[in-house]
Amino acid sequence: MKILRTPEEMQRAAQALRCEGKIIGFVPTMGFLHEGHLSLMKIARERADVTVASIFVNPTQFGPNEDLAAYPRDFERDEKLCRETGVDLLFYPTPETMYLDSHSVWVDEDSLSEVLCGAARPGHFRGVCTVVAKLLNIVLPDFMVLGEKDAQQLRILRRMVRDLNFPVEIISGPTLREADGLAMSSRNKYLSPAERAEAVCLFQGLEKAKELFAAGERDADALKEAICEIINKTTGTVDYIEIADNESLKSFQALEKPVLVALAVKFSGARLIDNAVLGK
Amino acid sequence: MKILRTPEEMQRAAQALRCEGKIIGFVPTMGFLHEGHLSLMKIARERADVTVASIFVNPTQFGPNEDLAAYPRDFERDEKLCRETGVDLLFYPTPETMYLDSHSVWVDEDSLSEVLCGAARPGHFRGVCTVVAKLLNIVLPDFMVLGEKDAQQLRILRRMVRDLNFPVEIISGPTLREADGLAMSSRNKYLSPAERAEAVCLFQGLEKAKELFAAGERDADALKEAICEIINKTTGTVDYIEIADNESLKSFQALEKPVLVALAVKFSGARLIDNAVLGK
Numbered sequence: 001m002k003i004l005r006t007p008e009e010m011q012r013a014a015q016a017l018r019c020e021g022k023i024i025g026f027v028p029t030m031g032f033l034h035e036g037h038l039s040l041m042k043i044a045r046e047r048a049d050v051t052v053a054s055i056f057v058n059p060t061q062f063g064p065n066e067d068l069a070a071y072p073r074d075f076e077r078d079e080k081l082c083r084e085t086g087v088d089l090l091f092y093p094t095p096e097t098m099y100l101d102s103h104s105v106w107v108d109e110d111s112l113s114e115v116l117c118g119a120a121r122p123g124h125f126r127g128v129c130t131v132v133a134k135l136l137n138i139v140l141p142d143f144m145v146l147g148e149k150d151a152q153q154l155r156i157l158r159r160m161v162r163d164l165n166f167p168v169e170i171i172s173g174p175t176l177r178e179a180d181g182l183a184m185s186s187r188n189k190y191l192s193p194a195e196r197a198e199a200v201c202l203f204q205g206l207e208k209a210k211e212l213f214a215a216g217e218r219d220a221d222a223l224k225e226a227i228c229e230i231i232n233k234t235t236g237t238v239d240y241i242e243i244a245d246n247e248s249l250k251s252f253q254a255l256e257k258p259v260l261v262a263l264a265v266k267f268s269g270a271r272l273i274d275n276a277v278l279g280k
Numbered sequence: 281m282k283i284l285r286t287p288e289e290m291q292r293a294a295q296a297l298r299c300e301g302k303i304i305g306f307v308p309t310m311g312f313l314h315e316g317h318l319s320l321m322k323i324a325r326e327r328a329d330v331t332v333a334s335i336f337v338n339p340t341q342f343g344p345n346e347d348l349a350a351y352p353r354d355f356e357r358d359e360k361l362c363r364e365t366g367v368d369l370l371f372y373p374t375p376e377t378m379y380l381d382s383h384s385v386w387v388d389e390d391s392l393s394e395v396l397c398g399a400a401r402p403g404h405f406r407g408v409c410t411v412v413a414k415l416l417n418i419v420l421p422d423f424m425v426l427g428e429k430d431a432q433q434l435r436i437l438r439r440m441v442r443d444l445n446f447p448v449e450i451i452s453g454p455t456l457r458e459a460d461g462l463a464m465s466s467r468n469k470y471l472s473p474a475e476r477a478e479a480v481c482l483f484q485g486l487e488k489a490k491e492l493f494a495a496g497e498r499d500a501d502a503l504k505e506a507i508c509e510i511i512n513k514t515t516g517t518v519d520y521i522e523i524a525d526n527e528s529l530k531s532f533q534a535l536e537k538p539v540l541v542a543l544a545v546k547f548s549g550a551r552l553i554d555n556a557v558l559g560k
Contacts, residue, residue, distance in 0.1 A: 104391035111384035163385035
């Protein structure tokens, strides 16, 4: 596995690979890897000639009061995991080479980004879209693998690729979960042991919604209330519970087409998100 | 010369050419071609294996009160000129294939776009950046040739390519002028014969500024006043006359480094722009 530290170096390597006709698969990450990330790398490895992963804690997707400085980092461990998982090229740039002082160009999505996490984290998806546009131009992949846990991010990046005509396919990988059902996330490390035990409430809420939906419930408020009840038994605070069109992310009342159930819950140690698609 | 009508068709053709190792040179235009456009195509032809031109009157770079509907179009003539100039692929998409109804992703430049034409035309450069980002992803060129007449556009697109890491080189071609010095522009057609005769005032103003600069004048206001005096002898109205840092486009008073002198003048038939770089 080769580690590349600057955009120029990575882009040159990618261009050389493309000239040779190699299929490049790409998994962008913010590091502090868990099994969820590794499962995406395995998906890439199966379909690509060359698997590229990136580790970059992107400063522009953190708000001024968010956890940029505290975001967990462990490059040595990440490097080892990437190597063991069969990553060929690891792109690990410094913030200074990714964002010059006079950086002034941004990619904005102005519809899907208005709701859910976008409403709670203004500017977050602008940062995500901008860094992923950059990464796509640097890594030049044939396909990119993204996790389904970040449901809104996945839909926004699909929209970006469509609207800006990036020549890349997006493949999504299912959310991996701990034994009790908690979705794997680098931020789970922030939780106290007591909170960690409670954090399964997001999954339990989604399971409850699925159960009610399977039994014929089609009223969005009824599903949301059932989820809310489960969260409220813990020390977590509901940030949002939303039931939205699976494509447009518009919220609605009577469920007909497949819907996305998405929620965010704040614990003292971390804000967690999870989601499920109903009616697919 | 082959004409391609959809982004998908053009992108497939470009990908096939890249697989063959061909160098693609690209000239984006809004059509109604004049010698200035053709000179850029000739620059591309000399360095590329395959020369691609696009003709697309991009709706998103026109303001609500601007001349989108009236913008001159003559595809038959343009096609003939492209063919004669040695263009290999002509990308001529419809607005519907370029912008889907649910289009929601935009590329914004938020520093260089604040001044000059950007101040007078809010949203204009967002439209320009977005369509050029799309075109770069569709045409996949090794290099793109842009005209120096649109000085601010050139600098903003260089910034976009830098900040989003597009794997493309930007080459600029000098402004072509009519016999009397008027910069060639598709919009010159809008001018009445009397206005056409007066329109040389932009060039004359720039020549005057060069002359004063060569004689040692370094005060921006003095240069601006000299240009303004020349414009005011015509029926044209000064939209702006600006002297700005050639890179950052920040305006300043005492000229030291190379500066861009840029101006826009409104006639009843058209708003014209021109520019010169002093001290290079």
